[in-house]
Amino acid sequence: MSALANHAFAKMNGIGNEIVVVDLRDSKAGVTAEEARAVASPAGVPYDQLMVLQPPRLQGTEAFIKIYNNDGSESGACGNGMRCVVRRLFEKTGQSAATFETRAGLLNCWQGPAPDLYTIDMGAPKFGWQDIPLAEEFRDTRYIELQVGPIDAPILHSPSVVSMGNPHAIFWVDDVNAYDLERFGPLLENHPIFPERANITLAHIVDRDHITMRTWERGAGLTRACGSAACATAVAAARLKRANRTVEMTLPGGKLSIEWRERDDHVLMTGTADFEYEGRFDPALFASVA
Numbered sequence: 001m002s003a004l005a006n007h008a009f010a011k012m013n014g015i016g017n018e019i020v021v022v023d024l025r026d027s028k029a030g031v032t033a034e035e036a037r038a039v040a041s042p043a044g045v046p047y048d049q050l051m052v053l054q055p056p057r058l059q060g061t062e063a064f065i066k067i068y069n070n071d072g073s074e075s076g077a078c079g080n081g082m083r084c085v086v087r088r089l090f091e092k093t094g095q096s097a098a099t100f101e102t103r104a105g106l107l108n109c110w111q112g113p114a115p116d117l118y119t120i121d122m123g124a125p126k127f128g129w130q131d132i133p134l135a136e137e138f139r140d141t142r143y144i145e146l147q148v149g150p151i152d153a154p155i156l157h158s159p160s161v162v163s164m165g166n167p168h169a170i171f172w173v174d175d176v177n178a179y180d181l182e183r184f185g186p187l188l189e190n191h192p193i194f195p196e197r198a199n200i201t202l203a204h205i206v207d208r209d210h211i212t213m214r215t216w217e218r219g220a221g222l223t224r225a226c227g228s229a230a231c232a233t234a235v236a237a238a239r240l241k242r243a244n245r246t247v248e249m250t251l252p253g254g255k256l257s258i259e260w261r262e263r264d265d266h267v268l269m270t271g272t273a274d275f276e277y278e279g280r281f282d283p284a285l286f287a288s289v290a
């Protein structure tokens with residue numbers, strides 16, 4: 001039987017990014033892609049990302065976290081999901097700081113500057129074409145050659161690309177709502193230039209301190225917020241010298257503050273996390289899962 005049958009979960013969201021948190025630290029079991037998809041089914045607890053806490057592998061960490069998209073694929077990073085995990089831990093233990101391990105490395109997290117704010121150190125961005133990864137060499141990833149639409153009149157073109165532990169492409173536009181992201185998102189997410197697919201963001205630099213954005217997520221589709229995309233966008237804008245290293249990001253679901261710290265190149269993301277409800281998974285969800 002699935003380890004998730006009757007297991008407790010928490011439904012949360014990070015500025016509208018739908019998150020389910022499952023604590024499997026007391027179990028040897030992991031979650032398969034099939035189980036992750038079963039949870040995401042309409043009869044389950046639909047989510048953008050499923051955050052699974054597994055027993056810590058390294059001393060000084062709270063847990064090893066596996067991050068699933070609702071299509072069952074795994075991601076190395078999920079900024080909004082991390083704030084949800086952190087809020088839940090802090091509320092249960094009274095801690096105000098914690099370190100977690102994910103596929104992309106160690107993440108330090110702490111209570112933000114107000115009681116409802118949480119800060120995640122998302123680590124250093126990577127810009128090398130092999131790091132994103134891209135399928136072919138681009139020396140300068142501040143803009144890469146990629147477009148959708150007619151060759152002589154592209155609708156979207158020349159994105160910046162960044163890895164935040166997961167792949168991001170950011171298209172700079174004047175109005176993030178003027179494009180049919182639901183149509184272009186899947187084409188760009190699955191473009192052969194991105195061998196591991198990519199999260200696709202439309203971003204508008206309002207001024208040096210403020211950016212508006214919308215994201216089509218790899219493996220999850222349109223979401224109300226993508227924290228790692230907010231980090232990637234802030235970094236890409238600063239790299240182009242079009243924004244400051246500390247910026248406020250406006251996403252469909254709310255706001256995030258991003259600081260790309262000079263001292264160590266790390267990206268700090270601060271925002272809220274909301275608890276919605278908790279429950280136990282219906283075993284029937286996993287009936288057809290091996």
Ligand SMILES: N[C@H](CCC[C@H](N)C(=O)O)C(=O)O
Nearest residue numbers: 075078079080166226227228
């Ligand atoms: N919503 C998440 C990102 C999920 C990333 C995922 N879509 C991928 O890279 O596969 C965030 O807040 O950072």
